[in-house]
Amino acid sequence: MDALKKGWFSEICTLWPGMCLSLEVEEILHSEKSKYQDIMVLKTKSHGRVLTLDGIIQCTEADEFSYQEMISYLPLCSHPCPKKVLIIGGGDGGVAREVAKHPDVETIIQCEIDQRVVELSKEFLPFMATGFENPKLSLHIGDGFKFMGEHQREFDVIITDSSDPVGPAEALFEERYFHLMKNALRDGGIICSQAENIWGGSGLDIANRVYKYCQTLFSSAAYGYCLVPTYPTGLIGFVLGSLDSKTNFKEPLRILSNEEQEQMKLRYYSPDIHRSAFVLPRFARKVME
Ligand code: SAM
Secondary structure (H helix, E strand, O other): OOOEEOOEEEOOOOOOOOOOOEEEEEEEEEEEEOOOOEEEEEEEOOOEEEEEEOOEEEEEOOOHHHHHHHHHHHHHOOOOOOOEEEEEEOOOOHHHHHHOOOOOOOEEEEEEOOHHHHHHHHHHOHHHHHHHHOOOEEEEEOOHHHHHHOOOOOEEEEEEEOOOOOHHHHHHHOHHHHHHHHHHEEEEEEEEEEOOOOOOOOHHHHHHHHHHHHHHHOOEEEEEEEEOOOOHHHEEEEEEEEOOOOOOOOOOOOOOOHHHHHHOOOOOOOHHHHHHOOOOOHHHHHHHO
8 A cells, every 4th residue: 555545645654553544635745765764744634734754654733732742841840950951853843842942941952863854844844843943952963872872971851752663763762772861861860752652553562661671770760641643543652761769750840830831832731731641541551560
């Protein structure tokens, strides 16, 4: 089956056998093969602009805010003072956009492997690529795994906003990468990584595997999730790890007031959503705990 057929894009991936999400396409705005992956930007009937890499949906204009806010504020609001933040991946700019809004963040370093994703996001996804314009941000083009190995005791928070573990992001789901992240953190530092979902295909296996790395390596760890209708099974999870044993991910340390939430134009994250993100259904809890 072709990914593009009769005006519809279908996300077909070996990680989720026998199922796919389809979106009706109004226009293919761009399509190319970069050094690392196939990149497409589509204009869809129901979800606005959509970025796909190797045929996998990375973000849609309609629901991207949920993922960007949660992968950013779950770790940032669990840290007492997240001044220096590292983002790995995140070529669309959405995570940088959110991290820069947090009142305590002073410096953001980002390492994305594919310059073309950044350039095309600036051209076609300006609502996300605003993140790259923030003066707090320094962008480095390179492999996140290698970058991590070159930095020690530097960051308060490390966010890995990677694509799925097939292609260039595979190494970002390996145990060695979690060791490198641990070494790159300052005292009391926190990591947060994209960690698939708790439902079918390979989702729960991957989520559980990376969660176990965090449980083994960090003084406290948690798995949370958020709702994103255009990701496989309608949700996506995150693993979090802290060097501080007192970190309780389930209760935000930094409570953003209603006024701050309005000023930051948050649409998904709130302190209540933060708490609820870590409440797992019984079947998933049994596997993860
Ligand atoms: N939110 C999305 C998701 O979960 O599907 C991820 C979006 S973001 C566009 C993923 C980015 O990770 C891509 O731009 C990709 O180029 C980047 N990436 C993949 N492997 C990488 C690596 N080894 N180092 C740095 N960036 C990487």
